[in-house]
Amino acid sequence: LFAGIQDAPLDPIMRLFEAFNADPSPKKLNLVVGVYTDADGKVPRLRAVQTAEKRWIEKGLPKTYRPIEGTKPFRDAVQELLFGKGAPILSQNRAATLQSIGGTGALKTGADVLAKLFPNATVAVSNPSWENHKALFTQAGFTVVDYPYFSAETGGADYPAMKAYLQDLPKGSIVVLHACCHNPTGADLSLDEWRDLVPLIAERGLIPFLDIAYQGFGNGLDADAEPVRLFAESGQEFLVASSFSKSFSLYGERVGALTIVAENPAAKAKVESFAKRLVRASYSNPHTHGAAIVEIVLTDPELRADWERELGEMRDRIRAMRERMADSLQQRHPERGFDAIKTQKGMFSYTGLSPAEATRLREEHEVYALETGRICVAAVNTHNIDHVIDAIDAVVKG
Numbered sequence: 396l397f398a399g400i401q402d403a404p405l406d407p408i409m410r411l412f413e414a415f416n417a418d419p420s421p422k423k424l425n426l427v428v429g430v431y432t433d434a435d436g437k438v439p440r441l442r443a444v445q446t447a448e449k450r451w452i453e454k455g456l457p458k459t460y461r462p463i464e465g466t467k468p469f470r471d472a473v474q475e476l477l478f479g480k481g482a483p484i485l486s487q488n489r490a491a492t493l494q495s496i497g498g499t500g501a502l503k504t505g506a507d508v509l510a511k512l513f514p515n516a517t518v519a520v521s522n523p524s525w526e527n528h529k530a531l532f533t534q535a536g537f538t539v540v541d542y543p544y545f546s547a548e549t550g551g552a553d554y555p556a557m558k559a560y561l562q563d564l565p566k567g568s569i570v571v572l573h574a575c576c577h578n579p580t581g582a583d584l585s586l587d588e589w590r591d592l593v594p595l596i597a598e599r600g601l602i603p604f605l606d607i608a609y610q611g612f613g614n615g616l617d618a619d620a621e622p623v624r625l626f627a628e629s630g631q632e633f634l635v636a637s638s639f640s641k642s643f644s645l646y647g648e649r650v651g652a653l654t655i656v657a658e659n660p661a662a663k664a665k666v667e668s669f670a671k672r673l674v675r676a677s678y679s680n681p682h683t684h685g686a687a688i689v690e691i692v693l694t695d696p697e698l699r700a701d702w703e704r705e706l707g708e709m710r711d712r713i714r715a716m717r718e719r720m721a722d723s724l725q726q727r728h729p730e731r732g733f734d735a736i737k738t739q740k741g742m743f744s745y746t747g748l749s750p751a752e753a754t755r756l757r758e759e760h761e762v763y764a765l766e767t768g769r770i771c772v773a774a775v776n777t778h779n780i781d782h783v784i785d786a787i788d789a790v791v792k793g
């Protein structure tokens with residue numbers, strides 16, 4: 396039955412992860428995977444999350460099935476996080492939110508909904524993008540194309556090139572946009588660029604699908620959601636995939652949400668029941684544990700304030716590492732544009748290292764980075780930063 400299946404190539408992240416695990420060196424450093432580690436190199440258990448978990452377990456509630464779309468307090472809290480407290484869209488009843496299996500599950504359910512409704516649409520993702528975007532939309536049956544996004548020259552987003560490409564996309568194409576903390580480059584559009592893009596997408600009749608996997612890691616919870624809010628204010632229909640894996644440090648709990656914004660309450664009700672039917676025939680109901688914890692934290696004022704504080708501490712720690720790396724490397728190699736590491740946002744940076752330099756970084760200095768030059772800045776800390784800087788310095792010197 397299965398002997399004729401062609402071997403799938405191992406994804407570069409998994410390949411390097413396996414090589415890292417097999418490396419016996421005590422000095423080895425993993426800057427490959429997208430996981431935030433704290434100042435001591437540990438995946439944190441957030442204070443508010445621990446308290447919420449304890450409270451929830453103490454209640455001893457039965458683990459019955461959860462509604463297909465998740466509980467109302469969870470969905471309301473997700474919408475408030477996305478659109479902001481008191482936002483008009485919250486009372487307009489045109490946004491449907493469904494709890495999902497992480498951000499990936501939100502993208503997948505959204506892709507399946509769109510594939511049923513618009514099977515011939517093209518999906519445009521940024522070049523480069525999170526590698527699963529292409530795989531996921533291709534699996535859903537779409538043809539996936541790249542829109543220009545990153546400028547290696549500036550280390551920032553190349554908005555004019557992106558805009559020129561999107562202007563020529565056929566009406567009805569789906570455009571996947573990273574709302575903040577672009578993975579893998581760390582290069583985000585400015586707010587003015589978003590203000591220019593949002594009406595352009597409406598004029599061109601494109602379908603925006605925003606991916607917000609790092610809300611709170613860029614400039615703050617509200618500032619990072621600003622692109623989502625601009626779309627909401629514009630009155631357009633759009634989709635948003637939220638992930639709580641990184642912001643709650645709950646990776647394995649798989650907590651996320653898909654929000655679909657329709658033009659009016661009647662269209663919202665239709666698309667919500669359509670999405671629920673797809674979920675029912677896919678995994679039936681979402682999980683309980685992780686979402687219950689996120690719900691408790693987001694709805695309890697004290698826990699929420701503490702979570703926001705701790706998220707802010709994570710953001711500030713990454714920013715401090717960015718500044719130290721950028722300043723030191725820029726001083727040593729002013730021609731390489733390492734200062735962009737400082738302006739890039741979120742957990743990742745495109746350092747501008749070539750594939751050969753990234754290979755030498757691994758082979759000669761045991762610092763594992765992707766061949767594209769992407770590093771996870773969220774894995775750099777005061778104990779390992781000098782090693783990282785010296786290793787990059789050494790490979791750039793050649």
Ligand code: PLP
Binds near residue numbers: 496497639651
């Ligand atoms: N979208 C982007 C851009 C990501 O980087 C990630 C995770 O790395 C996801 C979505 C998926 O998040 P989750 O782990 O919650 O499925």
